[in-house]
Amino acid sequence: MxxxxxxxxxxxxxxxxxxxxxxxxxxxxxxxxxxxxxxxxxxxxxxxxxxxxxxxxxxxxxxxxxxxxxxxxxxxxxxxxxxxxFHPPARAPDKVTFGAWVTLEDEDGNVVHYQLVGPDEFDVEAGKISVASPVARALLGKEVDDEATVQRPRGSVTFTITAISYQPPRP
The missing domain is CATH 1.10.287.180 (Transcription elongation factor, GreA/GreB, N-terminal domain)
Structure with a gap:
């Protein structure tokens, strides 16, 4: 090799x-x-x-x-x-990758939007999370309607992916 x-x-x-x-x-x-x-x-x-x-x-x-x-x-x-x-693909992504905006819904119906970014640009308040974070690692490679479980100090939480885009979500 x-x-x-x-x-x-x-x-x-x-x-x-x-x-x-x-x-x-x-x-x-x-x-x-x-x-x-x-x-x-x-x-x-x-x-x-x-x-x-x-x-x-x-x-x-x-x-x-x-x-x-x-x-x-x-x-x-x-x-x-x-x-x-990173240059986003020309067509909408099928899977969560670097740079994607991901819309998630938790078990209680709460909706959040995150963009997976590098360590130089993460800003949780702006919805930008590091690709190395536990949430991002759980999302990478997943598709719409997939579930991702994240372990947190307060216990695990399961999110359902409801949308993947390379454009910020509209308010």
Whole structure:
């Protein structure tokens, strides 16, 4: 069996992100690089011009903030490079996959909508759950009318999948 990975290593699976999630990361990188960093650099220069830097709180804080910005810029650049943008299929999906919006109904008739996203973009309040979460793992590969049971600290809950889409549900 052919394998490009060195012996004893498993090939790395792609790390997916939605197009909206990638845009958000790139916008943050752009803002930090073009707005935040120049502003803080200017503040540090102005504070340095005041003289003694050892007791200059503005200078010390500014230098610390620059280091934080630089670390975040480095992280974002590497992270963006390592991610693969997921493009939804042209036709409606038959099964729950990454990027899908899934409408679920629990045993009490409560309806919830979740989108399965990568770890860089999950936001439970917005209905975006990590594909690695217990709920998402229980849903992956399922079809409409399938049931998915999720173990929670308060006990298990069973959901019925009522819809799968790549468009957000309408309110």
């Amino acid at each position: 052919a394998n490009d990975a060195p012996e004893g290593e498993r090939p790395k699976a792609p790390h997916y992100i939605t197009a909206a999630g990638m845009k958000k990361l790139r916008d943050e990188l752009d803002h930090l690089w073009k707005v935040e960093r120049p502003r803080v650099t200017s503040e540090v220069s102005a504070a340095a011009a005041l003289g003694d830097r050892s007791e200059n709180a503005e200078y010390i804080y500014g230098k610390r903030r620059l280091r934080e910005i630089d670390k975040r810029l480095e992280f974002l650049a590497k992270r963006i490079e390592s991610l693969t943008v």
